Each structure stands twice: as structure tokens, then as C-alpha cells.
Amino acid sequence: MAVGDEGDSLQLDSTTFLKRLATFHQQRGTALEAAPRVNNKPIDLQKLYQVVLDQGGYDEVSRARLAWRKVGQSFGLGTSNHAAAYAFALKTVYYRNLAAFEIKDRYNKEPPPKEILEHVTARGGDLLTRTVENYSLPSIEDAEPSGEDEVTTPNGGDRMDLDDPGSGPGRSTRGLRQAPPQRVLFQPDLSSSRQTRTATGHGQSPQPTTAPTVTYNGPSLPHSLSSYEPRPPFPLTLRGVTTPANNSTRFYQQVHQQHAGLKRKAKNVTEPGSGFEGPNIYVRTLQALKSGIPGEISYALHHLVKISHERGDKFRFEAFPGLAEALIEYILTITSEYYALDWRVTYMEDVSSDNVLDAINGTPKLAEKMQSAKRIDFVDELWDSESVVHFENVMQAGLATRNLLHMEENAQYLVRETCLARDMLTIILNLPHDLRLTELRHYMWDIAECLVPYWVMPNPPRSDPLYQLLLHEIQESPDRGAIVTCIRTLCRISMNLTAVNNISGVPPEILTRVVNWCLLQDEELVGAALDFLYQYTANPINVALLLYKHKSRKCPLPPLLSRMASLLRHGETETQTKVVLQHAVPEIPAETIPNVPADLLEKLLQMDEPERSNVWLKCVFEEHKDSEITQIALWHAYQARFLQHSNPAAPNATGLLPAAEFIKNVSIIFETATAQVVNGVQNKFIIKGIRPRRHPTDPHHHIYLRCMWKAPGQSTSCNEYLPSADALKHHLWQAHCGLQYKEGSTTQYSTEQTNIRNPKIDCHWNGNCHRISQGVPKLEPTIYNLARHIPIHIVNEAKDNRNNRVQKTGQPSTASHDHFVPNTLGPRGAHDPRYLVDAKGLPLSRSEIDPEGKEAVLQYMTYYNTPVDEKGEPCGLSNTAALVLRNIARHVVKANSILKDGDLVGPAGLNREDLADWMSDESNAELVADSGAAWMERLFAGEVREGLSWVMTYNQSLAPVVADVLALVRKGMEA
Numbered sequence: 017m018a019v020g021d022e023g024d025s026l027q028l029d030s031t032t033f034l035k036r037l038a039t040f041h042q043q044r045g046t047a048l049e050a051a052p053r054v055n056n057k058p059i060d061l062q063k064l065y066q067v068v069l070d071q072g073g074y075d076e077v078s079r080a081r082l083a084w085r086k087v088g089q090s091f092g093l094g095t096s097n098h099a100a101a102y103a104f105a106l107k108t109v110y111y112r113n114l115a116a117f118e119i120k121d122r123y124n125k126e127p128p129p130k131e132i133l134e135h136v137t138a139r140g141g142d143l144l145t146r147t148v149e150n151y152s153l154p155s156i157e158d159a160e161p162s163g164e165d166e167v168t169t170p171n172g173g174d175r176m177d178l179d180d181p182g183s184g185p186g187r188s189t190r191g192l193r194q195a196p197p198q199r200v201l202f203q204p205d206l207s208s209s210r211q212t213r214t215a216t217g218h219g220q221s222p223q224p225t226t227a228p229t230v231t232y233n234g235p236s237l238p239h240s241l242s243s244y245e246p247r248p249p250f251p252l253t254l255r256g257v258t259t260p261a262n263n264s265t266r267f268y269q270q271v272h273q274q275h276a277g278l279k280r281k282a283k284n285v286t287e288p289g290s291g292f293e294g295p296n297i298y299v300r301t302l303q304a305l306k307s308g309i310p311g312e313i314s315y316a317l318h319h320l321v322k323i324s325h326e327r328g329d330k331f332r333f334e335a336f337p338g339l340a341e342a343l344i345e346y347i348l349t350i351t352s353e354y355y356a357l358d359w360r361v362t363y364m365e366d367v368s369s370d371n372v373l374d375a376i377n378g379t380p381k382l383a384e385k386m387q388s389a390k391r392i393d394f395v396d397e398l399w400d401s402e403s404v405v406h407f408e409n410v411m412q413a414g415l416a417t418r419n420l421l422h423m424e425e426n427a428q429y430l431v432r433e434t435c436l437a438r439d440m441l442t443i444i445l446n447l448p449h450d451l452r453l454t455e456l457r458h459y460m461w462d463i464a465e466c467l468v469p470y471w472v473m474p475n476p477p478r479s480d481p482l483y484q485l486l487l488h489e490i491q492e493s494p495d496r497g498a499i500v501t502c503i504r505t506l507c508r509i510s511m512n513l514t515a516v517n518n519i520s521g522v523p524p525e526i527l528t529r530v531v532n533w534c535l536l537q538d539e540e541l542v543g544a545a546l547d548f549l550y551q552y553t554a555n556p557i558n559v560a561l562l563l564y565k566h567k568s569r570k571c572p573l574p575p576l577l578s579r580m581a582s583l584l585r586h587g588e589t590e591t592q593t594k595v596v597l598q599h600a601v602p603e604i605p606a607e608t609i610p611n612v613p614a615d616l617l618e619k620l621l622q623m624d625e626p627e628r629s630n631v632w633l634k635c636v637f638e639e640h641k642d643s644e645i646t647q648i649a650l651w652h653a654y655q656a657r658f659l660q661h662s663n664p665a666a667p668n669a670t671g672l673l674p675a676a677e678f679i680k681n682v683s684i685i686f687e688t689a690t691a692q693v694v695n696g697v698q699n700k701f702i703i704k705g706i707r708p709r710r711h712p713t714d715p716h717h718h719i720y721l722r723c724m725w726k727a728p729g730q731s732t733s734c735n736e737y738l739p740s741a742d743a744l745k746h747h748l749w750q751a752h753c754g755l756q757y758k759e760g761s762t763t764q765y766s767t768e769q770t771n772i773r774n775p776k777i778d779c780h781w782n783g784n785c786h787r788i789s790q791g792v793p794k795l796e797p798t799i800y801n802l803a804r805h806i807p808i809h810i811v812n813e814a815k816d817n818r819n820n821r822v823q824k825t826g827q828p829s830t831a832s833h834d835h836f837v838p839n840t841l842g843p844r845g846a847h848d849p850r851y852l853v854d855a856k857g858l859p860l861s862r863s864e865i866d867p868e869g870k871e872a873v874l875q876y877m878t879y880y881n882t883p884v885d886e887k888g889e890p891c892g893l894s895n896t897a898a899l900v901l902r903n904i905a906r907h908v909v910k911a912n913s914i915l916k917d918g919d920l921v922g923p924a925g926l927n928r929e930d931l932a933d934w935m936s937d938e939s940n941a942e943l944v945a946d947s948g949a950a951w952m953e954r955l956f957a958g959e960v961r962e963g964l965s966w967v968m969t970y971n972q973s974l975a976p977v978v979a980d981v982l983a984l985v986r987k988g989m990e991a
Contacts, residue, residue: 028062030060030062033061033062033065034050034061034062037061037113037114037117038050040116040117040120041113041117044116044127044130045130046116046130046134048113049109049112049113052109052113054088054091054093054102054105054106054109055093055098055102055105057091057092057093059091059106059109060091061109061113061114063090063091064087064091064106064109064110064114065110065114065117065118067087067090068087068110068114068118069118069122071083071086071087073118073122074110074111074114074115074118074141074143075141075142075143075144078107078140078141079141082326084103084104084106084107085099085100085103087103087106088102088103088106091106093106104138107138108138110138111133111134111138112134112138115127115133115143116128116130116133116134119143119144123144125144127143128143128146128147128148128151129148131148132146132148132151133146258270297319297323298323298330298331298336299336300316300319301315301316301319301320301323302316302336302338302339302342304316305317305320305339305342305343305346306338306342310405313346313409314405314409317346317409317412317413317416318412320343320412320413320416321412321415321416321419324415324416324419324420325419328419328420328422328423329423331420331426332423332425332426332429333420333425333426333429333430333433334425334429340417340420340426340429340430340433340434340436340437341361341375341434341436343413343416343417344417344436344437344440345359345361345436346409346410346413347410347413347414347417347440347444348373348440348443348444349406349410350406350407350410350444350447350453350456351386351443351447353392353403353406353407354391354392354447354448354450355386355389355390355391355392356389356390356391356392357370357371357385357386357389358371359371359372359373359443360372360373361373361375361436362374362375363375363376370385370388370389373436373439374435374439375434375435375436376434376435377435378435378438378439379435379439382439382442382443382446382481383442383446383481386443386446391448407452410456411455411456411459414455414456414459414460414463415459417459417463418459418462418463418466421462421463421466421467422466427466427467427469427470428470430467431467431470431471432470437463437467438467438471438482440460441460441463441464441482441485442481442482442485444456444457444460445457445460445485445489446485454495457498458497458498458501461489461498461501461502461505462501464482464486464505465501465504465505465508468505468508468509468510468511469508469509469510469511469512469513470510470512470513471509471510472510472513472515473509473510473517473518475518476518476520476521477509477518477519477520477521478520478521483506483509486502486505486506487506487521487522487523487526489502490502490503490506490526490529490530491523491525491526491529496538496541499541499544500540500541500544503530503544503545503547503548504544504547506519506548506551507519507544507547507548507550507551517551518555519548519551519552519555519558520555520557520558522552522558527552527562530545530548530549531545531575531576531579533545534546534549534576534579534580534583535575535579539893542583542893543893543896546583546893546896546897546900547896549576549900550896550899550900550903553900553903553904553907554903555907556907556910556911556914557911557914559903559904559907559908559910559911560911560912560914560915562904562911563908563911563912563915563951564915573955574954574955577901577904577955577956577960578959578960579897580897580898580900580901580960581897581901581959581960581962581963581964582963583893583894583897584882584894584897584898584963584964584967584971584974584978585880585882585894585963585966585967585971586882586892586893586894586897587882587883587892587893587894588880588881588882588894588971589880589881589882590878590879590880591878591879591880591881592876592877592878592879593876593877593878593879593972594874594875594876594877595874595875595876595877596872596873596874597873597874597875598872598873599872600872604710605643605707606707606708606709606710608708609636609637609653609708610636610708610709610710610711610712610737611712611735611737612632612635612636612657612712613712613720613736613737613738613739615739616635616712616714616720617657619714619715620632620658621658621661621670623670624670625670625671625672625673626673626677626678626681628658628670629654629658629673629678629681630681630685631715632654632657632658633681633682633685633686634685634713634715635709635712635713635714635715636708636709636712637686637706637707637708637709638706638707638708638709639686639687639688639689639705639706640688640705640706640707641688641705643704643705643706643707644702644703644704644705644706644707645702645703645706645707645708646700646701646702646703647679647691647701647702647703648701650679650682650703651675651678651679654672654678655672658672659672679691679703682703682706683703686705686706688704688705688706689703689704689705689706690703690704690705691703691704692704710722711737712737714739718739720737720738720739721737721738721739721740721741721743721744721810722735722736722737722738723735723736723737723738723744723747723748723751723752724781724782724809725748725751725752725780725781726780726781726782726783727752727780728780733782733783734751734752736751741810741811744810745806745807745810748806748810749765749803749806752780753799753802753803753806754799755770755799755803767800770798770799770800770803771798771799771800772798772799773796773797773798774797774798774799775789775797776797777797777798777799777802778797778802779802779805779806779809781806781809782809785809787805788801788802788805878970879970879971879972880970880971881971881972881973882894882895882971882973882974883973884973890973890974890977894973894974895973895974895977898967898974898977898978898981899977901960901964901981902977902980902981902984904955905952905956905981905984905985905988906984908951908952908955908988909951909988911951912951949988949989949990951988952985952988952989953989956985961985964978964981964982965982968982
């Protein structure tokens with residue numbers, strides 16, 4: 017099998033896969049653990065095999081960091097303190113059962129011998145290149161400490177192998193448990209404690225007392241003692257001693273170490289200062305960062321970056337006091353590379369010195385202090401090694417701070433406890449524009465984006481240095497990433513607070529840039545620009561500025577609104593929605609089995625059994641899961657229909673089927689039909705799942721039309737079934753209207769008696785029509801008028817049968833009446849209510865018009881909906897564009913009043929002379945004097961209004977918001 021053909025094994029079912037795996041282990045001579053468990057959870061070997069192969073195989077997973085832990089998460093092993101042990105146990109399961117199979121199955125290579133694979137530990141990897149020559153079994157001497165290890169501070173390149181058991185801050189790896197001491201049964205001394213004279217006579221040396229033999233097999237002893245057998249002794253493990261004879265090289269190395277003073281550590285002896293795990297990695301990094309030692313700082317920042325990226329939820333500033341302050345203070349040290357400033361943080365109120373930062377209340381005039389400081393001139397190529405290391409450490413501190421502040425608890429803590437973050441942003445973002453600081457500046461913008469939702473800007477916000485930096489970056493920066501981040505930061509000010517984000521003092525150049533960015537095809541940049549416009553247009557004064565700057569050609573407002581209208585269709589998807597125009601009406605079940613029409617009976621009599629009975633059943637019965645019919649009633653109906661035609665004496669007569677065979681065929685013909693017995697006082701034998709049809713069908717599923725004519729004095733309708741509408745029409749004309757063919761003709765009717773008035777002539781369709789005598793308007797009671805009226809009922813009957821009666825094949829029935837179109841229909845077609853009235857002129861009910869019921873009338877509407885969130889609310893660029901249009905439409909009238917009253921001078925920072933010049937223009941004065949109506953007509957006309965109307969009609973997602981916009985526009989035009 018070639019490399020990459022492992023899909024054959026993964027596509028097998030679980031049983032086949034385990035059989036294939038067991039066969040492989042049997043041929044290899046190793047044992048297979050078919051149902052392994054880790055942490056009392058069963059491990060599916062096929063799933064484990066697939067998960068590991070998806071990540072590159074055993075060797076790749078073993079090389080990757082924490083990869084076996086991620087594999088363990090697929091089996092619900094969790095991320096507890098024992099995750100490393102569970103990961104190693106799962107790795108061992110794969111190593112013992114699937115590693116050799118992977119080499120053979122995936123790479124089509126012979127796996128290493130079991131002596132160097134299954135019989136050794138699962139540590140390490142590189143199974144594909146493991147051979148007997150390059151793999152050495154671990155020996156006792158290799159496992160012993162050599163005495164050459166020394167305790168050093170880990171540097172930035174140290175790796176924390178968290179997949180090995182015992183590497184975490186928990187307890188260390190245990191050794192093997194010692195065997196318990198062997199139990200020795202107690203044997204009581206039954207001899208007398210006193211010695212006899214004979215035993216202690218003079219001249220004899222004392223002899224040891226002989227204990228009597230004690231038998232433990234008596235009935236009084238328990239079975240556990242009587243059947244006790246001591247354990248066999250364990251073989252003593254001998255450890256070889258290194259001598260000049262057996263290992264001279266190793267012996268002389270040990271002698272040399274002893275002479276050099278490097279003595280071997282004594283076993284089971286704890287040296288002073290060893291044997292303690294010490295603080296965990298989090299406390300260690302915090303203390304190392306505060307130590308001020310360059311090596312310790314590098315170590316701390318290296319691990320802080322890794323922890324903040326992989327385990328950012330573990331580092332909460334509240335749990336480690338001083339961590340945030342230490343990171344910020346170290347980032348501020350980069351200032352010394354550009355200015356002769358060495359910042360000192362104080363928590364007192366004395367900030368008279370230029371290099372002191374107030375961590376409690378914030379430091380005022382930081383930008384002026386940096387401008388007045390002495391600048392350090394340097395050449396890029398001449399930085400020494402210490403400056404390079406310092407610069408890299410500052411970058412790592414900025415990255416770690418940025419990662420940790422993405423957790424809301426850390427951002428809230430930093431805003432609540434200290435003002436150092438605000439000072440840090442002001443200082444770093446005011447440093448010279450050095451290319452090496454680009455990455456650090458991006459970190460600062462990301463930090464600002466995380467913190468501003470919890471900050472309150474002064475009023476007006478133009479006095480805040482960070483606000484000024486944001487506006488300056490948006491206006492001057494050529495960096496797209498920085499622009500997007502700054503716009504998002506500006507829009508998120510006080511977002512999580514009750515304070516209102518009042519964006520003001522925005523220069524016209526920034527507005528022009530933002531409007532131009534909306535015309536781009538950059539979704540991220542357009543989204544940021546729309547967020548800014550939404551926040552900006554929420555203030556009526558800003559809308560007044562847009563109107564003012566539009567006329568002064570500083571802000572193209574109409575193109576902005578046109579772009580907003582086009583963005584309403586951004587991300588739309590075509591969807592079809594089913595609209596129910598008329599709900600389905602359940603049909604009335606047939607009470608009796610319909611008669612077989614004459615033409616159908618003639619066809620049935622020409623068939624042999626059991627084909628005849630099968631066709632008859634299909635023509636007069638239909639499937640219905642909730643209906644039933646007794647077997648005796650079904651058998652009697654079959655006999656009543658064909659018994660008179662089954663006389664054995666008659667020529668070509670076909671006999672009836674036996675009852676048992678007939679009932680059996682019913683279950684074969686209809687899928688839902690089953691023969692059942694209903695238990696009771698008297699058992700009832702039924703056929704469940706079929707019912708009689710309201711109208712019989714022919715063998716081709718064409719539905720017969722029934723004559724519903726019910727003459728006065730008759731208890732039932734005519735109930736004659738005709739194969740087509742044309743046949744039903746001729747039947748009604750001849751049998752119930754009295755029309756006769758002309759003599760010698762079979763197509764033309766005689767008209768001699770058609771115009772004779774007869775008061776008894778009336779329509780008796782279904783016994784309740786009476787259109788001739790009681791209709792509105794009344795018709796002359798003549799055969800001619802009756803003949804013209806009758807086709808209306810035929811069309812109703814034929815149309816309902818054709819459209820509403822769907823057969824088992826799933827196709828609508830197609831009765832042959834399409835060519836018949838009466839010329840007496842009302843203006844509303846066959847269902848004109850003027851022709852469907854009862855004797856009193858009232859409309860007939862649904863059941864009277866259509867006793868067969870009616871399927872739902874559906875209409876499929878095509879919509880172009882824009883994205884919605886998980887709650888079904890509109891979202892995305894289209895929703896933000898609609899909100900911008902709503903803000904402008906809401907505030908245009910009020911903005912016009914602001915322009916008219918001159919209130920734009922103070923808050924907007926305009927000169928009164930500029931506003932007077934603008935108002936001197938006649939066109940501007942007319943617009944202002946029009947109280948907003950002219951602005952509405954100019955801004956929301958043409959393609960803007962067309963776009964709003966189109967979205968209102970075809971976009972269900974944005975229809976509510978666009979409806980608000982149109983209502984505000986209408987209200988503004990009426991003002």
C-alpha cells in the first residue's frame with residue numbers, strides 16, 4: 017500500500033477494523049488490547065487511529081508540542097492537573113496497539129522488531145527510522161544521574177515539555193512500590209514455663225526446649241489458615257559494580273570525577289536546597305520580571321509571551337499583583353533609547369519632576385514633556401548588543417501585555433487600578449517614527465482598543481491627548497492596519513459604560529477620507545468606516561456639519577448616501593420563501609365504496625384473476641394510514657361486483673378468488689395495508705391502511721367525474737361516473753335537461769324546445785344550486801339557460817379532481833377535459849361566487865363546494881436577504897449602512913435648525929464669519945429656510961429612494977430598519 021492510502025482502513029466499520037488489527041498483531045506475535053481505557057474512559061482504537069493520522073501520524077504528533085494533550089481532548093480526557101499523565105497513557109495505548117500497524121498500513125514498510133517497539137517504553141518518536149543498529153536499549157547506568165548536572169536559570173530557548181508526566185507543578189514521578197514484608201504465622205509456645213528438676217538437674221547442660229508439634233488442619237481453624245502457603249521468594253536484583261576489569265573507561269571517569277571534587281550524589285539523601293519544586297511558572301516569571309536581572313527578565317518575557325498566547329486565561333492581573341505595572345514600566349524603558357528621559361513611577365501626588373509619572377491620577381502634559389526633552393541622536397547600524405536585547409525584550413513585553421488585555425477582566429483591572437496604561441500609550445505613540453517601532457506601535461493601538469471601552473473621555477474630547485493621537489493617525493497614517501485599528505478604537509470609546517461616546521472635532525479631511533474609504537472593496541476597512549459614520553451621525557451637530565461641508569464641497573454627502581444605498585445589498589443571498597395563499601382543507605372521507613363505471617367494468621371483465629381484483633382494488637381504494645375497513649365488508653364488495661359475472665356456465669367466465677388469497681393480495685398491492693385482528697368481546701378482522709375513494713379511477717390513474725344532480729324527491733344524487741368533462745356534460749344535457757340529438761345526428765342537439773319557458777326547470781346540482789329560479793339575477797326557466805349554466809359545475813368538478821387529487825405515483829391526475837372551456841364563466845373564472853350560491857343567494861361553504869377537500873395554494877416568493885446573527889437580527893455592512901441612513905434622516909430637520917440659529921459656531925468650532933458667508937449664498941439660504949424638506953428631497957431622491965424601496969420589498973432582514981428610514985424621510989418632507 018502506498019503512502020497516503022490509509023483511507024481504506026479508515027473507511028472500514030469498527031468490527032472489520034478490529035479484526036484486521038487483530039490479524040496484524042497475531043502475525044507479528046504481539047498482544048492486542050482491543051478495549052483499552054484511560055482514566056476509566058473507553059478508547060476507540062479506530063477513532064484514535066484516525067485522529068492521529070489526521071495530524072500527520074505518530075512521529076509528527078510526538079514532535080509537536082502538547083499534541084497528545086489535544087488528541088486526548090477528542091476523547092474527553094480534559095485539561096486537569098493530570099492531563100500530562102492522561103496524554104502519556106493515551107500515547108502508550110497508541111504505541112502498543114497502533115504504531116506498528118500505522119507503519120505497515122500507511123507507509124507500506126516493515127515496522128521495527130517488537131523488541132525495540134512494543135517491548136520498550138513509549139517515550140520519544142522517530143519510529144520510521146528506528147532500527148536495531150541505531151536504537152540502544154536504556155541501561156541502568158544510563159538512567160543514573162552522572163553528577164555532571166548543574167542547576168542553572170533556564171533561558172529563552174528552554175522548552176517546557178508539558179506532555180511528559182510529572183513535568184507540571186504537581187507531585188513528582190513516583191518510583192516502583194516495594195513489596196510488602198512476608199507474613200509469618202504466629203505459633204504459640206504450648207510448653208510449660210516452669211522447668212522440671214529432671215530437665216534442670218545438676219551436671220547436665222541446659223537443652224533447648226522442644227516445642228510440641230502443632231497441627232493447623234483441625235476443624236477449629238479457618239480455611240484461610242489451613243490452606244495458607246507462603247509466597248515464593250523474589251529473586252534478588254543484582255547490580256553490577258564498575259571495575260577496571262569489566263568497564264575500565266567508566267571506572268576511570270568516576271575516579272577522575274572524585275579527584276576533581278565532583279562526587280556522586282548519595283542515594284536517598286536530600287542535599288540542602290534540593291528536593292523542592294519551588295514556585296510555579298507564573299510566580300517565577302513575575303519575580304524574574306521584578307528582579308531587574310537581564311537574564312531573568314529575558315526568561316520571564318519569553319515565557320510570558322508563550323503563556324499569554326497559549327494560556328492567557330491563567331494570568332489574571334488581580335491574582336498576580338504588580339505584574340501589569342512591571343510590564344508597563346519595562347515598556348517605558350524604550351524611551352531612554354530616543355530621549356534623555358528615565359521615567360520613574362510614583363504613587364504619591366508629587367509629580368513636579370519631568371521624569372515622574374503619576375500612577376494614580378495620570379500625568380498631565382506628557383507630550384510637552386517629551387518635546388522639551390533632549391533627543392538622542394544615533395545611527396541604526398551602530399546599536400550595541402545590549403540595546404538590541406533591550407529592544408527585543410520591550411517588544412516581547414508589549415506583545416505579552418497586548419495578549420493579556422484581550423481578557424476583559426484584565427482590561428477592567430488596569431483601567432480601575434492605575435493610570436499608567438494611558439500614560440504609556442501617550443508616551444510610546446509620541447516617540448519618533450522609527451521603522452523598528454512599527455510593531456510596538458501596533459501593539460499600543462491594540463491595547464488602546466481593549467481599554468477604551470472602559471474609559472470616559474472629557475467633554476469636549478479634543479482635549480484628551482489619546483483622542484488627538486487617534487485622529488492624527490487616521491488623518492496622516494499610510495498604514496491600513498493602523499487606520500482600521502484606530503477607527504475601531506475611536507468607535508469603542510465608553511462602549512461598556514453608560515456614558516455617551518461623543519465623537520466631535522473631526523477635521524473635514526478625515527471625513528473626506530472616511531467617505532472615500534466607503535467606496536473601496538475592502539470589507540474590513542469599509543466596516544470600520546461605517547462604524548465611524550454611525551457614531552458620528554448620531555449627533556445632530558455632526559449632521560449639521562455634514563450639511564455645511566457638503567455645500568462647501570469639503571464633504572461629498574450625496575455620493576455618501578448613494579454608497580450607503582448600494583451597501584444595503586451587501587452580502588445578500590437569494591432565498592425562496594413559501595407563502596400559503598390558501599390553507600389546505602381536509603377532505604370528507606367516503607362513506608361507501610364507489611360504483612364502477614360501465615366502461616371500466618367492461619375492461620375489468622376482460623381480465624383474468626388475480627389481475628382483475630388487483631386493478632379493481634386500485635381503482636376504488638386508496639392508501640391512508642389512519643383508515644380501516646373490515647375484511648368481510650371488503651370481501652362482500654368484491655363478491656357483489658363480480659359474482660354475477662362469474663357464472664361457470666357462462667362462456668369465458670372467470671371465477672372469484674378464494675377469500676384468503678384475496679385478503680392476502682390487498683396487503684401486497686397497498687404498502688400501508690396490513691391485516692389485523694382487533695381483540696374484544698367479539699374479534700374484529702380488519703384491513704388497516706386503506707379507504708374507499710370518493711371517485712374511482714381508471715387503470716391509468718385518471719379520475720372519473722361524478723354527476724351530483726339530485727332531483728326533487730330523490731334521497732341521493734345521480735352518482736353516475738363519467739370518464740371526462742365532455743361525457744359528463746352530455747350526460748347532464750340528455751339525462752337531466754331533456755335535450756335530444758337531432759334525428760340522424762350524434763353530435764348536434766335539437767333546439768326546438770330549448771327556449772320554451774317552463775317554471776319547473778331549475779338547476780339541482782348537489783340539490784342546492786337553484787340558480788335558475790332563485791339566483792341573482794334570475795334567469796328565464798328555459799332549457800337553453802339551464803344548459804349554459806351546467807358547465808360551471810363541470811369545470812369545478814374537473815378542476816378539483818385534476819389539481820387536488822394526487823395519486824400514489826405522486827403525479828396530479830389528468831382527466832381528459834382540458835379541451836372543454838365553457839363560454840359562460842363569470843369574470844372571476846370557474847369559482848365566481850355569483851355562480852356558487854345556495855337557494856338564498858348566499859355563498860356556498862367550502863365543504864359544499866369541494867367535498868374532496870383541497871390542497872394548500874402556495875406561492876414561492878424570491879427574496880434577497882442580507883446576513884443575520886444567531887438571534888435573527890440583521891448584522892454586517894448592510895445593517896450598518898441602514899443605520900447610518902436612519903441617523904441622517906432622523907437628524908436632518910434638527911440639523912437644519914442648528915444651521916439656521918447659528919448654533920454651529922461654538923460646539924463645532926466654526927468661525928462665525930465662515931457661517932455668515934455660507935448663509936449669504938441664496939441656494940443655501942433657501943435650503944435652510946425650507947425647514948428640512950428641501951434637504952430631504954435633495955438627499956433622499958433618485959437612486960437612494962429606489963434602493964430603499966427595493967430593499968423594503970425584497971429584503972426581509974433589513975425591511976424593519978429601512979421602513980424606519982422611509983418613515984423618517986416622509987416625516988421630514990412633511991415638516
